[in-house]
Every structure is written in C-alpha cells, then in structure tokens.
Amino acid sequence: MSDASDPYVIRDRLPEPETFAALREATEMTARSLEGIERGLPNSLFGAVAVHEPTDETVGMGRIVGDGGTVYLLSDIAVHPDHQGRGLGTRIVRRLEGYLEREAPPKAYVTLIADVDGFYEGFGYDDVRPASKGMYRRTE
Template sequence: MTAVADPYELVPTAPDVDAYVRLRRDSGLSPKTPEQAGYAVANSWAFVHVRHRPTGEAVAMGRLLGDGGWYFHVADMATLPDHQRQGLGRRVLEWLLAQIDERAPANPYVTLVADPPGRPLYRSLGFVESAPQGVGMVLGTRPTS
C-alpha cells in the first residue's frame, strides 16, 4: 500500500499581500486593505502559511507580533472554509509556538484574542482565559475634546 502524500505544505514565510487579504476576508476575519496587509507581511516577528500543493493556493496562515524578548501576540490565525477541519490551524499555531521556544528567552508572555471557533484549539495547546484578571480591549472611537 502506498502512503498518500500530504496535500498541504507548511511554508515558514508570510503569504503574498493578495493572499493575506484573501485569507482574512474569506475565512471570516475583518477585511484589510492591501496597504494594511503590506505592513503586516513586512513587520511580523514570525509568519507562516500553508500552501495547498495541488493548487499552489495559500489556504491557512498565522503570525506572531512581538518584541523578541518576552511579549508575543498570536494574530491572523485564518484557514479558508474549504480547508478547515484538516488540522491546519493546529499546525500553524504549533509552528508559531515552536518559534518562540527556539528563538526567544525563557518565560515569554504569549497572548491572543480567541474567537469562539478557535477556543478549543487554543485551550488544547495550553492557552487559558485571562478574565477576570484581565480582558481584551480595542480602541473604539476617540472622544473629541
């Protein structure tokens, strides 16, 4: 019996800007402009994407923001709907966490914002909810003076 080749390849770089924009939009994350995507692609501490070998298409991604010393934030965890439930999010997140283990000093502080669909994955890899000690917040509309 011959082994079936893995149809997915983990690529330890950012996808191109167009793929980044498409992955965010098509996986249900908030859309970003090509200009915003260019900064994300160029300025992440670590970035990985998954390519579907038969088509060459980027189908999943994730990245780390951080100072390289102690603070890291997991961002842009995204998998296209047709490729979900294949373990790609786990592969991406395990690769990102391995980068911290290999390249950063001991005792890093690693955060992420967990949308409901991703919570089981994040919990399975050791993430815990920070509330009530802390809650995530975003900057809304600034009051005018």
C-alpha cells in the same frame, strides 16, 4: 514536500498581501486595508502558511508579531473554509509554537485573541479573566 495522502505542506513564510486579505475575507475576519497589510506584514517576527501543493495555493496562514523579547502575539490564524477540517490550523499553530520554543526568552508574555472556543486551550493558553481584560480600538 507532502505525500499523496496529504496534499498540504506548512512553510515558514508570510503570505503575500493579497492572499492575506483574501484569507481574512474568506474566513469572515475583519477586513484590513491593503496599505496596512503591506506595511504590517514585513514587521512580523515569524509566519507560517499552509500550501495546497497540487495547486500551489496558500490556503492557511498564521503569524507572530511583537517585540521579540517580552511580548509575542499570535495573530491572523486562518484556514480557507474549503480546506478546513484537515488539521491545518493545528499544524500552523504548532509551527508558531515551535518558533516561540526556539526564540522566546523565559517569562515572555504570549497572547492571542481567540475566536474559536476550546482550540487554543489545547496549546496551553488560558483565559485572561478575571486577572485581565482584553480590549481593542480601531482607527478610522
């Protein structure tokens, strides 16, 4: 439970599929189909959400996907614009990092696609270029 000066709490869980979709939309992230969300979320290795306790509303999220041994991807890190600027993104990433510290074996590859300059570097992440190049493809 949070104190009166901090109405937010970070919980170890995944958001509901509808909340996941709504947070992506509110933060102008690329939409995902509800079918894809419902299929994908249960396959996450770990998730954390920011909850505004006075309203019990999930206002932020982040999760880790991967194979649980060699490859981990921090994904879907988002905080609703009405609740940004309060350190919730940092608290979510710290929770995800705590999971990695506990669970990831030595030499595991941890990656993410950053959409905010300077944020993830504070957690020890480096640009992959020129050694590597990030790529993507979307299904129709």
